[in-house]
Amino acid sequence: MHAMPHRKLIARLQAFSGLAAEDRARLEDMPHTLKVLADGDYVARQGDRPQSCAIVVSGFLARQRVISTRNQISAFYVPGDMPDLHTLHVPVLDHDLCSIGPSTVALVPHLYLGQTLAKSATLTAAFWRETLIQSVIHREWIDNLAARQALPRLAHLVCELAARLDIVGLVKDGRFELPMSQEDLADACGLSNVHVNRTIQELRRRELIDWSGRMVEVLQPDQLERLAEFSAAYLQLLKTPVAR
Amino acid sequence: MHAMPHRKLIARLQAFSGLAAEDRARLEDMPHTLKVLADGDYVARQGDRPQSCAIVVSGFLARQRVISTRNQISAFYVPGDMPDLHTLHVPVLDHDLCSIGPSTVALVPHLYLGQTLAKSATLTAAFWRETLIQSVIHREWIDNLAARQALPRLAHLVCELAARLDIVGLVKDGRFELPMSQEDLADACGLSNVHVNRTIQELRRRELIDWSGRMVEVLQPDQLERLAEFSAAYLQLLKTPVAR
DNA sequence: CGAGTTGTTGAGTTGCGTCAACCGTTGTGG
DNA sequence: CCACAACGGTTGACGCAACTCAACAACTCG
Numbered sequence: 095m096h097a098m099p100h101r102k103l104i105a106r107l108q109a110f111s112g113l114a115a116e117d118r119a120r121l122e123d124m125p126h127t128l129k130v131l132a133d134g135d136y137v138a139r140q141g142d143r144p145q146s147c148a149i150v151v152s153g154f155l156a157r158q159r160v161i162s163t164r165n166q167i168s169a170f171y172v173p174g175d176m177p178d179l180h181t182l183h184v185p186v187l188d189h190d191l192c193s194i195g196p197s198t199v200a201l202v203p204h205l206y207l208g209q210t211l212a213k214s215a216t217l218t219a220a221f222w223r224e225t226l227i228q229s230v231i232h233r234e235w236i237d238n239l240a241a242r243q244a245l246p247r248l249a250h251l252v253c254e255l256a257a258r259l260d261i262v263g264l265v266k267d268g269r270f271e272l273p274m275s276q277e278d279l280a281d282a283c284g285l286s287n288v289h290v291n292r293t294i295q296e297l298r299r300r301e302l303i304d305w306s307g308r309m310v311e312v313l314q315p316d317q318l319e320r321l322a323e324f325s326a327a328y329l330q331l332l333k334t335p336v337a338r
Numbered sequence: 339m340h341a342m343p344h345r346k347l348i349a350r351l352q353a354f355s356g357l358a359a360e361d362r363a364r365l366e367d368m369p370h371t372l373k374v375l376a377d378g379d380y381v382a383r384q385g386d387r388p389q390s391c392a393i394v395v396s397g398f399l400a401r402q403r404v405i406s407t408r409n410q411i412s413a414f415y416v417p418g419d420m421p422d423l424h425t426l427h428v429p430v431l432d433h434d435l436c437s438i439g440p441s442t443v444a445l446v447p448h449l450y451l452g453q454t455l456a457k458s459a460t461l462t463a464a465f466w467r468e469t470l471i472q473s474v475i476h477r478e479w480i481d482n483l484a485a486r487q488a489l490p491r492l493a494h495l496v497c498e499l500a501a502r503l504d505i506v507g508l509v510k511d512g513r514f515e516l517p518m519s520q521e522d523l524a525d526a527c528g529l530s531n532v533h534v535n536r537t538i539q540e541l542r543r544r545e546l547i548d549w550s551g552r553m554v555e556v557l558q559p560d561q562l563e564r565l566a567e568f569s570a571a572y573l574q575l576l577k578t579p580v581a582r
Numbered sequence: 583c584g585a586g587t588t589g590t591t592g593a594g595t596t597g598c599g600t601c602a603a604c605c606g607t608t609g610t611g612g
Numbered sequence: 613c614c615a616c617a618a619c620g621g622t623t624g625a626c627g628c629a630a631c632t633c634a635a636c637a638a639c640t641c642g
Binding site: 487529530533 | 597598599
């Protein structure tokens with residue numbers, strides 16, 4: 095089924111960080127166990143001290159946590175992402191890591207990952223950069239939540255997910271799968287599920303997207319990105335190597 | 339004036355990452371230039387490719403950027419922070435870095451920083467962890483912006499800044515200096531300046547804080563943290579070393 | 583086929599924004 | 613040394629984006 099489960103991760107690291115052949119080989123040889131998750135299953139829970147890092151192989155994960163009465167989602171993870179890479183250095187997980195729809199993850203032991211990074215400074219830099227991408231995305235979410243109202247806010251999230259899925263080859267003709275419910279979107283956007291519903295209808299009415307069931311199609315990418323003030327540039331900032 | 343400008347940074351790295359004597363020495367010997375900033379001065383601008391990293395020596399910086407019509411602040415930086423450490427790996431700055439009130443920063447060339455990290459895996463880990471702390475704080479902001487309304491949201495920000503200032507010894511008897519205007523707070527919290535004003539008055543009315551001029555005093559820390567659902571734990575998660 | 587999700591719609595409410603005026607403080611230049 | 617401009621803080625009146633509650637429809641799945 096998955097001859098090389100972390101293929102998407104390696105391809106992205108290759109593209110953005112430029113791996114040497116031996117680094118690539120080290121990654122391909124990483125020992126791992128595959129784990130199949132159903133909708134709502136947890137990869138790890140708040141307070142856990144994971145002994146391995148997950149790589150999303152297929153499907154979506156959400157980072158979430160209860161704030162006052164709401165189940166707040168602070169990140170989505172798509173295939174090729176490592177949602178808990180930071181636990182290498184920050185042992186305690188501060189959120190739940192939950193499967194949105196069915197998904198598959200590969201688990202790589204900290205022990206092995208640490209040893210591999212110790213052998214290669216470029217690999218260390220590549221994985222460090224990987225955590226920095228997550229920071230960039232976090233900052234976009236902060237801006238999005240604080241500064242935009244519902245319509246552009248949802249539009250921005252759609253643009254972001256489309257761009258991230260495109261990088262790992264999961265967008266075909268502007269179409270891609272989003273397994274999250276409107277309730278999940280509400281939890282991510284700081285809106286009520288009712289208002290998310292009405293806002294999506296407005297996006298449909300303007301013929302910017304076609305969104306029925308789990309499939310989304312972006313009909314007018316330029317218009318949608320203009321509404322969202324979205325620029326994919328921030329996801330592509332990582333192509334120049336570190337100063338030495 | 340500043341015999342060792344990055345003393346606060348070193349002390350924090352020491353406490354959270356446990357530096358060896360030689361790593362400490364390397365940090366103390368870092369070549370740098372001091373830069374004094376007035377209110378509103380920029381350390382660097384969006385789109386810049388800085389050739390050095392800044393360490394906040396005194397005062398506050400804000401990471402900001404214009405979103406639609408608003409000047410959105412996505413992070414505050416206090417003494418001991420390295421606001422653009424990530425430019426080591428992500429060359430282009432995606433926000434402005436602006437002084438809030440007068441401040442001083444030490445600039446350390448990328449070239450030197452890269453060479454130093456190449457010599458020490460533990461130092462690399464310590465600085466990587468430093469960027470991960472920023473991620474943790476970003477996620478707290480996401481939760482704060484999305485899930486809490488104005489009163490607890492502002493309370494949470496006050497708690498966070500108090501905790502971060504406390505770590506670097508800038509809190510005396512619950513009192514500390516916050517140089518930002520209510521407008522700045524509004525830009526950080528996704529609120530209007532008018533509503534920030536009213537919300538602060540409510541915090542004062544409840545006798546949770548005393549906030550006049552630039553000085554803030556937390557009168558009832560427990561009550562304030564309960565209102566904000568704040569726990570300083572997330573800033574302290576970094577004390578266990580990496581697996582090897 | 584029923585039971586539990588997820589999506590949709592309507593009506594009434596509210597937290598927060600906007601606009602606009604006013605006040606106190608600070609700093610600056612004549 | 614005062615006049616005055618500039619800025620940050622404060623207050624009131626009004627409007628709106630988004631929330632809550634509640635019912636219902638569509639879909640999924642055992």
